[in-house]
Amino acid sequence: MYDRTEGDVNVILKDIIRNRVSSNKFTSTKVETDHIIELLDYSVYAPNHKMREPWRFIILEGSGKANFLKNYLNEVKEEQKDDIKKNMEKVFQAPMVVTFVMPKNTDYADELEDLQAISAVIQNFLLLLEEQGYGSFWKTPKYIESDLFKEILGLNTNEIIAGLIMVGYVESKNQPKPRKKAKDITTIYS
Ligand SMILES: Cc1cc2nc3c(=O)[nH]c(=O)nc-3n(C[C@H](O)[C@H](O)[C@H](O)COP(=O)(O)O)c2cc1C
Numbered sequence: 290m291y292d293r294t295e296g297d298v299n300v301i302l303k304d305i306i307r308n309r310v311s312s313n314k315f316t317s318t319k320v321e322t323d324h325i326i327e328l329l330d331y332s333v334y335a336p337n338h339k340m341r342e343p344w345r346f347i348i349l350e351g352s353g354k355a356n357f358l359k360n361y362l363n364e365v366k367e368e369q370k371d372d373i374k375k376n377m378e379k380v381f382q383a384p385m386v387v388t389f390v391m392p393k394n395t396d397y398a399d400e401l402e403d404l405q406a407i408s409a410v411i412q413n414f415l416l417l418l419e420e421q422g423y424g425s426f427w428k429t430p431k432y433i434e435s436d437l438f439k440e441i442l443g444l445n446t447n448e449i450i451a452g453l454i455m456v457g458y459v460e461s462k463n464q465p466k467p468r469k470k471a472k473d474i475t476t477i478y479s
Contacts, residue, residue: 290422305420310465312424313379315457320385320423322348325456328421329387332413337406338399343391344407344451347442350385361441373432380428383455387414393447407451414454424459427452 291301329346337343349357358374358381365373380386391407394400411427418425432438433450444450 291420305416307465308462309415309419309425310463311426312457312459312462313382313426313455315383315424315455315459317384318458320350320456320458322350322385324421325385325387328414328417331417332410335406335409335413337409338402341399341403341406343394343403344410345390347388347390348385349381349388354381354386357441361438364437364441376430377432380426380430380453380455383426384457385455387454387456388442389451389454390444390448391451393449404451411452411454418456422458423456424462426455428455429453 291305325348333342333344358377361377362370362374389407389411391403394403415425415427429450429452433453439448439450442450
């Protein structure tokens with residue numbers, strides 16, 4: 290948790306941005322759904338063209354997560370079940386998975402803008418999770434594109450998934466990976 294009373298809010302925001310890392314080892318501590326919904330209510334204050342607000346969320350946790358996995362695995366071939374289960378557990382090991390769903394758009398430029406807008410919401414969400422002491426991981430495994438996955442999750446045929454966000458508490462975090470320096474990749478146009 291970040292203590293706003295100690296120091297300048299700008300420094301804290303910079304710390305939150307730089308300290309957020311992808312985490313993949315979560316404790317079994319339950320994540321409170323109401324708290325996550327509250328954070329989503331802040332996350333949606335992201336830019337979005339024409340106020341299309343191209344997003345909705347599906348939370349999987351507890352029995353909901355178990356039911357989803359059971360329903361999904363019921364529909365796959367017996368001989369594939371183990372491999373698929375193992376693969377999906379890479380994401381579903383987290384106590385909570387928040388799915389970010391967006392509408393498909395027949396206009397390519399609009400769809401790109403919508404993807405950009407929902408991505409801004411996701412980054413807001415990741416930063417709020419960091420501020421509130423949660424670990425997170427943005428995942429886009431291939432199976433999110435499959436009709437079966439979307440159907441079992443309850444998506445409409447005109448919707449796609451922008452990401453699965455693993456959420457939970459972590460015992461230790463990775464160090465932030467170094468990034469290129471902006472001065473090395475910035476051109477001052479003259
Ligand atoms: C749109 C998007 C999709 C991602 N999908 C995956 C994924 O499917 N699997 C994965 O291991 N990491 C995925 N990542 C996470 C990146 O690998 C990770 O953010 C990157 O290595 C930087 O590490 P950091 O998040 O710790 O700063 C994704 C990130 C983004 C932005």
